[in-house]
Amino acid sequence: MTLEQAIALGALQGATEFLPVSSSGHRAIAQSLISGFSQPGVLFDVLLHVGTMIAVAIYFWKDLRKLLTAPFRQDDSAGNDRRMLLLLIVGSIPTAIIGLAGKDYATALFHNIPVVAAMLIVTGSILFISERLRKGEGSSNIGYGDAIIAGIAQGLAIIPGISRSGSTIASLLLRGIDGESAARFSFLLAMPAIFGATLLSLDDIQKVSPAEMTSYIAGTGAALMIGLLSIHFLLAIIRRKRLYYFAIYCWVAGALFMTLSLT
Template identity: 40%
Template sequence: MDISALIYALILGVVQGITEFLPVSSSAHLIIVSWFFQGDTLPLSLNVALHIGTLVAVLIYFKKDWWAIADGVLKAATKKEKSFSSHVLLPGMIIGSIPAGVIGLLWKDEIERFFHNPGFVVYPLAIVGVALWLVDLKVPAKRSLQDLSIRDGFLVGLAQACALIPGTSRSGATILGGRLLGFDRESAARFSFLLGTPAMLGAALLEAKNISQSLSDPVFYIGFVTSIIVGILSIHFLLEFVKRFGLAAFAIYRVILAISLFFLVN
């Protein structure tokens, strides 16, 4: 058993679990860590584990929301009852997932090939960081999640599509989109996680064909379990943190990381 590979999996599981949900860009951090450790792409089994682990984390943490959606859909089908979960939230999530889904299916490989390097991620890290700070500072938070419309879901989904560019951050882009639409910080973050679930599911399904060959690799289980545990803790931390302190700390972190990375790779 290669101990160094297991340690590498543990580190990347922690990095993925934290940065997938915090608005600091998981792709940028995984690129950076991989570059420092090996300088090449992630092992297949670890890539599969991280995708599935973060999906499981969000399913577990928001289990009440998923039960509410399922209950709303069942009541709509059997009793013709309308609810926010079945007639607004779920359609908003579905429609909001279309932009990233279409762009990802058509150009995912080209995007990764062109942008997947430490030198490039400097720019989205800094730009989105500054935008998070300015928008959170200037845009009044007048709306809660219950004020969501299907149109809002689509607009936040357009922001999510921008996160296909490494360094942008899916949660950063969608929280930014939610705040631009006037949602309070906690509501913007909560919808960001819910909207991200179909994207995480899609990423996991794309790796499904590789699951069988990954199950014999201990690296898979280390990355999988670590990303679940750390992911759940990260979701809870973010929801509580932004409610009390806002987004400035994440903006500052992104800019500092971008500047540091610029000097490291140049």
């Protein structure tokens, strides 16, 4: 993998991790289209996710700081922050169970482009249905049942082509949560999952050469910078209730890549 390819894949990750179009699906398709591309391995994918995790931490730093200090504070807002922290922990449990159980299965599907394309079409349908069935402005009060369902949705998004942000946001919209609160919870819920995956991949770092690590770091930086822009863009789209734009994109992209992979 060249430096230019690493940066391009990092930028792609930064855009598609937060936009509900499946980052794993787009990486799988992009890598299949690059002539002579050498698969960098799991560590590179994890580091790209680290870049997007840092983007979330920067964009939602005020929220994150409140959550991390909530157990030690006694001010008026500490109770709500402790509850949100507990919701994120509850939501992370089903994600971890599904992720650990389905990791090998999902890895095997990564290079199966017809399956990835089909899952993009599924993602588009999920987005379209959630946009059409959402009721009014929705509530900002996320409950424990909502957190569990969002965690399950995030776990199932281990399948390439299923959007993590799309499935978690859609699941919360269908539960009556307003779009901005759903997106914020979705972004924060991703952080424990990415952190856990990073810990599991630490042993792989010593297997990477200095030249490869330069490309890995460049890709991570690209994912971070583009990720910040993508978060801002998605929140603006959600406020305008235009998620169906992404549904149409997923349908078209899925159908196109399905056709190309079968011809």
